[in-house]
Amino acid sequence: MYICDVYKSSLRFHCQRFSNNSNPEFTDEEVLTVYLFCGYCQRYFGIKEIHTFAKEYLSSWFPKLPSYQVFNTRLNMLAEAFKTLVGTMMQSFKPEDCAPLISIVDSMPIVTCKGKNRHGKVATEISSKGYCSTKNMYYYGMKLHMVGLRRNGTIPFPEMIALSSAAENDLTVFKNECVPYLNGKTVFADKIYSDFSFFNENCTIKVLTPHKEIKGEPEVIRQREKAARDLFSQAVSKVRQPIESFFNWLNEKTEIQRASKVRATKGLLVHTFGKLAIALLTYVNF
Structure with missing residues (x-):
């Protein structure tokens, strides 16, 4: 729910598509949620591990989960969205x-x-x-x-x-x-x-x-x-x-x-900002 709210308010402007495939069946919100859920709750950090876990155990939540290759490509397209997400979480979760x-x-x-x-x-x-x-x-x-x-x-x-x-x-x-x-x-x-x-x-x-x-x-x-x-x-x-x-x-x-x-460059950015987002989720409950 948090990812959907943040995506609608800000993240979507950093990963907009201007093509006929601007509304894929497996949404960007779902890509972000799968990555963060598996990292935060299951401690899977490799993209292959994340995709395998989601395919085997989360199919009822994400029935449109694409192949590993497509999932990896979709993640790389969200590099700027991960960057914006980290900035938003740093502002939202700041302790008093x-x-x-x-x-x-x-x-x-x-x-x-x-x-x-x-x-x-x-x-x-x-x-x-x-x-x-x-x-x-x-x-x-x-x-x-x-x-x-x-x-x-x-x-x-x-x-x-x-x-x-x-x-x-x-x-x-x-x-x-x-x-x-x-x-x-x-x-x-x-x-x-x-x-x-x-x-x-x-x-x-x-x-x-x-x-x-x-x-x-x-x-x-x-x-x-x-x-x-x-x-x-x-x-x-x-x-x-x-x-x-x-x-x-x-x-x-x-x-x-x-x-x-x-x-790849985008993959390195996803690796860095994605892990920071997982860490901030953990920090809130630290």
């Missing part, structure tokens, strides 16, 4: 206890293939080769960047989500995609987001990161400030740690990082 002026930012890899000498050939328009320092891993794929609203005692709630190729720098993406919408906020981040000259001069947000060594700083000053800097770094890390827990939870619930079976 979110801190309005405190956010946390970080990124996680979405891997189509990994290995130092591997060269991916999937979704080359939006993917590239990158390195994940947290996992000490070279990979080919994308990065998912998230700004989360802080919540006391639990994982943050997604406020903003952006995708980039694996080669793009986290700080660059944050400046271009997120900073313009975070005026007046305090943002806790990792060391890679340290660019205080930019944040102090060009915007009204306050970014706090663990202390980053200053090149050329005298050893006397470094030793004198060490205790205070360590305490500050520990405090910042304690506040931003829940976003790492969120990424671990997200991957555990949806296997979003494993995109090795994706074979």
Whole structure:
């Protein structure tokens, strides 16, 4: 019922057809519902697994279910609809206890293939080769960047989500995609987001990161400030740690990082935003 309501109000405008087949027997609402139901309730994340389960157990609900090939094609046509759905759910499901002026930012890899000498050939328009320092891993794929609203005692709630190729720098993406919408906020981040000259001069947000060594700083000053800097770094890390827990939870619930079976750009977008939609459904009942 929720998917039908959202589809009528907004999603249909992102997957309109202007052909004689503009009203297929198996509707877009049914495609979305099958995908989300099997992911959320049954924890099936492969499209083949989803189609097989629906065919064997949900035939009374979806008597017009097409073949696997057609179902897969229909899903890829809904890439923009999934993107819009995630944005709608982020607005609709926002918890009341979110801190309005405190956010946390970080990124996680979405891997189509990994290995130092591997060269991916999937979704080359939006993917590239990158390195994940947290996992000490070279990979080919994308990065998912998230700004989360802080919540006391639990994982943050997604406020903003952006995708980039694996080669793009986290700080660059944050400046271009997120900073313009975070005026007046305090943002806790990792060391890679340290660019205080930019944040102090060009915007009204306050970014706090663990202390980053200053090149050329005298050893006397470094030793004198060490205790205070360590305490500050520990405090910042304690506040931003829940976003790492969120990424671990997200991957555990949806296997979003494993995109090795994706074979097209639209398929990679469906994989990413579809898993995010499943995660948000899970978050509501977390």
